[in-house]
Amino acid sequence: MPSFKSARWRMNRRLFLGTSAAIIAVGGVLGGVQVVPYISSGEIQTSASSTATIDVGAGNVDIFDTSVSHEISLQVSQESLDEMLADYQEDGSKTWVKATITIDGVTIENVGIRLKGNSTLSGLGRTSEEGGPQAPEGVEEFTDLSEEEIAQFEEQFAAQQETTDASETGETAENEETRGPGGGMGGGGMGGMTSVDADDVSTWPLLISFDKYEDGRVYQGMTQLALRPGTTVVNEAMALALTAETGQVSQQSSFTTFSLNDEPSTTRLLLKHPDENYADALGNGVLFKADSNSSFTYQGEDQTEYDGQFKQINGDGNGDIQPIINLLKWLDTASDEEFAEHLSDYVDVESFARYVATQNLLVNSDDMAGPGSNYYLWYDYDTGLISVISWDLNLAMSGSTDAGPDDEISMGGGGGGGMRPGGTTDTEIEGTATEDMPDMGNMQQRERPEGMPDMGEMPDMGDREGGGSMGGNQLKERFLASDAFTEIYEQVYWELYEEMYGSGTAIELLDEIAASIPETDAVTADEIATEVASMREWITARTEALAALQE
Structure with a gap:
């Protein structure tokens, strides 16, 4: 898969080189102080000064290597999950909680996780003190507005929220015209699979922090990773890859098998989150x-x-x-x-x-x-x-x-x-x-x-x-x-x-990405094939439409 991986190398070569230089520098500064991450039965422990940088994923397979399969599991207490949901529903807070993560067989304790997103999280619900849907903040206090004005304001607010939510579920007011081939947004249904269910924790978009509770800890040079919402979101992976392939700054991504608290697995997109090292x-x-x-x-x-x-x-x-x-x-x-x-x-x-x-x-x-x-x-x-x-x-x-x-x-x-x-x-x-x-x-x-x-x-x-x-x-x-x-x-x-579509690069990248999407308990091979076929139709239609404009 030369094109997909070479683009990522170009985009991140300075990070890799810089990380190597930093490790060498730390060794020189600390002198006789040994910084050693070691693995026992797949579980990482560290022995280091709190000021040292420990890369707990340095010896593991590259998390963004799309030529190999990846697997991530989280262990989070039910109390912590309840706290995350309650805090968000109460006032929109995205509370950090502790979790244990296993990435490609390597277990790391005391990582931080929190909800990530804005309109994406609307499926989790926000409630008023009375338990009903939360109205726009402050609207009910506009006592000097007429009832008609308040109603119009609330109606407009609700319409905007529904439109934003529908944009992520593929159900826009004009969905027949705006959907891609296959009937869904995001290239034939991919965008339609980004709904978040409060009762299904495996659907929650999460930000994972390796240094939230352990100073100086990184995973393959990263302090954070983003677990994107939705399953088989081929459109997002494609857009990221095409951006990188054209020499522009992008974020690395890879598909992974994901499970939480030993529940049935699903397919999720993992994304490099722009942190200080990035x-x-x-x-x-x-x-x-x-x-x-x-x-x-x-x-x-x-x-x-x-x-x-x-x-x-x-x-x-x-x-x-x-x-x-x-x-x-x-x-x-x-x-x-x-x-x-x-x-x-x-x-x-x-x-x-x-x-x-x-x-x-x-x-x-x-x-x-x-x-x-x-x-x-x-x-x-x-x-x-x-x-x-x-x-x-x-x-x-x-x-x-x-x-x-x-x-x-x-x-x-x-x-x-x-x-x-x-x-x-x-x-x-x-x-x-x-x-x-x-x-x-x-x-x-x-x-x-x-x-x-x-x-x-x-x-x-x-x-x-x-x-x-x-x-x-x-x-x-x-x-x-x-x-x-x-x-x-x-x-x-x-x-x-020409770089994206005319040269055939988009189709080549699609084939590479499709080969990296894992079949899981929640996502079948047939479903993956359907999404990939729809994305292929969308790319073909986009290429032909733009080619016609050049004539």
């Missing part, structure tokens, strides 16, 4: 993760105003966010002419063009302009420029295969954020028309009850054509709307098309 391997710079509720708008010069907007992954955190603030401040006042002339002073334009083109080519409805604000920002100290890194591609390679470079990719056929002049507008999602919304401007002028979010501080949804109340990102929108960047966007778009 960020350091990118070069001389600092990495930020955008929060799902971040607005990408200028909030002033006070850096504390951006707490909760961007999480810094590496670096010392002392003023590192200033370049992002500078960009947002400039975007806030720059005219179209200034934007065209000086964007390259702040942003790596070619890299950004490749990011935007890639999201379109992958038909990703939830990128940096989607409702989940799924992206990372990388600030390079050497160039002084900001780049955007993709994240959370579980909705990629789904929906309509016909979208061209000028079309806006969005959930349910609309609402993705940004398009080129002359491109198609959002397709309105039934039940979410903006004209049905109460006057939000009027609401902002009223006294805000304690605990109610300030509407002026909420994410900028943008003034996109065709309505659409979710998502939006001014950087992406202005870039696509500017004639100054049309040439570079079209150039990288069709180069990437």
